[in-house]
Amino acid sequence: MTNKGPVMFLTGYQTPAAIRRTGAKRIETWLKNRKVKGAAALARTAVEAAQAQHTALPGEELAAAMVVRLAKGVMALEEEIAELDALIEARFHEHPLAAVIRSLPGMGARLGAEFIAATGGDMDAFGSADRLAGFAGLAPQPRDSGRVSGNLRRPRRYHRGLLRTMYLSAMASLKSCPDSKAYYQRKRAERKGHKQALIALARRRLNVLWAMLRDGACYRASPRGATAA
Template sequence: MTTPHAEVILSMPGIGPILGAEFIAHTGGDMSVFGSPDRLAGVASLAPVPKDSGRVSGNMRRPRRYCRRLLRVFYMSAQVAARCCPTSKAFYDRKKTEGKGHKQAIIALARRRLNVLWALIRDGRTFEITAPPSPVTLG
């Protein structure tokens, strides 16, 4: 890939040359088009939209229009990162202990990774793996 953000994108665990190229192809390589990570998450269908009517509130659904390929990039990278990256594995395990199913936990991880990738591209720095914080014991 020959784009200014190639090194940053490829530094994320779970995003290799193929998924990185798909990400660049579907975003155009210019993040300013989206304006915010929330807008990008909406395009990738990682941000649910409300489906409220009348007295019913709190129902969320997938947007009608979204980029399936962009969703695939983040979903597949989250699948790999949940097994290989210690930080992502800790986040995935936390979501599972909260009672979420596998698919819900992976989608939550994909959204988290989208936000991290956005911040890395914005700041122009590469991903660095750090150990997840250990629980503090009192006593």
Template sequence: MTIERVEVPVPELWAGVDVGKERHHCVVINAQGERLLSRRVLNDETTLLKLIADVLEISQDVLWAVDLNHGGAALLIALLVNRNQPMTYLTGLAVHRASGTYRGEGKTDAKDAFVIADQARMRNDLGQLRPGDESAVDLRILTTRRADLVADRTRQINRLHAQLLEIFPVLERALDLTNQGPVVLLTGFQTPAAIRRAGAKQIETWLATRKVRNAATLAATGGDLAAFGSADRLAGFAGLAPAPRDSGRVSGNLRRPRRFNRTLLRAFYLSALASLRGCPASRTYYWRKRHEGKNHKQALLSLARRRVNVLWAMIRNGARYQATPVTTAA
């Protein structure tokens, strides 16, 4: 329904209808505000036609006023339109505010219908209610359907985020679940163990057969995060990974952990120290950290953290350490 501002001549009667789902209440008043008819009617075509006929018997010059322009009022509005009856519309909020200025504290359908009719009688700023064209009706149906689909999709994405947060927080932060590819990935692999067992190559093939775009990049991201999550926990247990100190909206604060295995930290520290003599890659990494401004102890701890990643990769792949990565011929 659309509301247009048009000049409406002053009628003889005003019929206010308090719209309900099953029943309406109609009150008809004259120019002096006297009630000429007050009736509670069923929301049924036969009953509504009888009400309209009875009101028109009193006078043919009637202005109908309703507090709802859709839903339960649709049948009444359609019947009034078919009989070329003028209508106006007051919002429920306007009726609620106006009812406080009338005598009595009680609230009934009859009182609300009288308030609607009386407000239509006194106010001249109300627009005339007219039916919308078929295109507007179709557009409203389509937009409502689209809003429902968007709400359903948002709920599904939120549930996936909540579930994945309990299983694999690192992957939850990395995946954009509004895209199809990450959702397809989760249908087959949800845990770090499952991703590590499959491997990046197998996941890439699995995604490619399902026609997922950028399958190689997505598979590599999942594999890297699975390895990183486990190596990060090992480093945290050894005291080589910073612990977050966040609260409320404050995030990103990292502090040295207070609870960790000091024996494991010592083992990694001594391992990093010993590697400076016999491992050129470790020595190069150590001096790179020194050139960045770190002192000897800080550079050794950075090297120990790096060796945690290497150690975890060796455990994960069941391979021995090789200073030069092995390349396979194409």
């Protein structure tokens, strides 16, 4: 999603000459009236850039009109996306297991909705946490050949959307969940890279989420000092 400030700015000012004539103060006021964050800095940057350019290019006015149309189109699309996101979140909250899913740190409404869309929200369809992990591409499978053994790789077929959901959730949980942070740090201490540690954390959290949904129980942090989640 684009930054609203610059796109909003382009609906009103497109050419260096117009920006110079208007000045930073009036542009700042124009942006503030449209509730653009960082209006002063954006106005100042635009005027400084306009003052450094005094060459008028052929077709500049036509290009400016096209920029206005494109900018308004982008803003309309962003409004539609925001409305769709709100609708998805509302539908997610109607799901009987929404509270259980959201109780897992790092699993917000949007990621929760993506989890339900990928799995149907019914853990009986998977039978075990291992099968769910395999579906998500978080359970490496042996790829032995000839005399080489112990070679583990991600399965060729897995749900990439579910893998993304659990990966992003694991990343977000590092900021709010001591259990997740402790588990991640333990994996890093085992000389795993950042991505490897996050994948391991995502697998661990998927196991926890599967058990939560199976039992219909919300997440409970481990006692202080434990690193179970």
